[in-house]
Each structure stands twice: as structure tokens, then as C-alpha cells.
Amino acid sequence: MSIQAAILPGGRLHLNHGPIDLVIGAEGDRQAAFAAARARxxxxxxxxxxxxxRLRAxxxxxxxAGPVARxxxxxxxxxxxxxxxxxxxxGAVADEILAAMRAG
Structure with a gap:
């Protein structure tokens, strides 16, 4: 299963992979922010x-090991x-993607 990415009406980014489904908005350099989000x-x-x-226990x-798990x-x-x-x-997934977008 691979990542699905699409720009939605209104300019938001939709990212989906398995059970993870994100709809992301950005201001400023939207293209760079969305590229960083998709890369992360x-x-x-x-x-x-x-x-x-271990996450279930x-x-x-x-x-x-991973930053999202931490x-x-x-x-x-x-x-x-x-x-x-x-x-x-x-929340941890959202925070990780936001950090990647802000780091650009």
C-alpha cells in the first residue's frame, strides 16, 4: 500500500496511508510546506x-525508537x-507533520 496525496478544493493537502488520513492547510509557501509534509x-x-x-501495551x-512513538x-x-x-x-502524527512543515 502506498501513500496517496491530492490537493483538495480550497487548496488543502490530503494525505492517506492505511489508517492514517490527514487534511492539511498551510499559509505562506504552501508548496514547500506540502512537500515537507508529504516527505515526512x-x-x-x-x-x-x-x-x-509496544504502543498498544x-x-x-x-x-x-521513533519520534512519533516517543x-x-x-x-x-x-x-x-x-x-x-x-x-x-x-495528535502525535499531526505534531510530527507540522514540525516537518515548519522546518521546511
Whole structure:
């Protein structure tokens, strides 16, 4: 399965890969921001899948390899007794793509 990318009406970028579906807007140099988003999106699902068993389990204190997985763990750490890192997947993916867009 490969990444699907399309510009939507209104100039937003739609990125899809498996269960990850993003609709992204940008101001300023939209083309550069969208290129950065697409570049970072490529491989992101595979990074998460590589750590999926641990992301679905309660935190055990050992570090995660990928930056998105680390963001997910950090987000749920205060609530680790109630949720797994998967509770933070959407926000962590969004934060990672935004960081890539801003870094350009």
C-alpha cells in the first residue's frame, strides 16, 4: 500500500496511508510546506507499525525508537495507568507533520 496525496478544493493537502488520513492547510509557501509534509509522511506508518505491539501495551519505561512513538508515550505518561500510547496517535502524527512543515 502506498501513500496517496491530492490537493483538495480550497487548496488543502490530503494525505492517506492505511489508517492514517490527514487534511492539511498551510499559509505562506504552501508548496514547500506540502512537500515537507508529504516527505515526512512517507514511511511514518511503517515506523509506527514497527513499534505497534509496544504502543498498544501499557508503558514499561523503556524508550521508543521513533519520534512519533516517543511523542505518543510522552503524551500519555501522566495517565499511563489508564491508557496506552495509542490514545495519542492522532495528535502525535499531526505534531510530527507540522514540525516537518515548519522546518521546511
Amino acid at each position: 509522511f512517507d514511511g511514518l506508518l511503517e515506523e509506527l507499525v514497527a513499534e505497534l505491539p 501499557p508503558l514499561d519505561g523503556s524508550p521508543f 511523542r505518543m508515550a510522552a503524551a500519555v505518561r501522566p495517565h499511563a495507568g489508564f491508557v496506552t500510547p495509542m490514545a495519542a496517535v492522532a
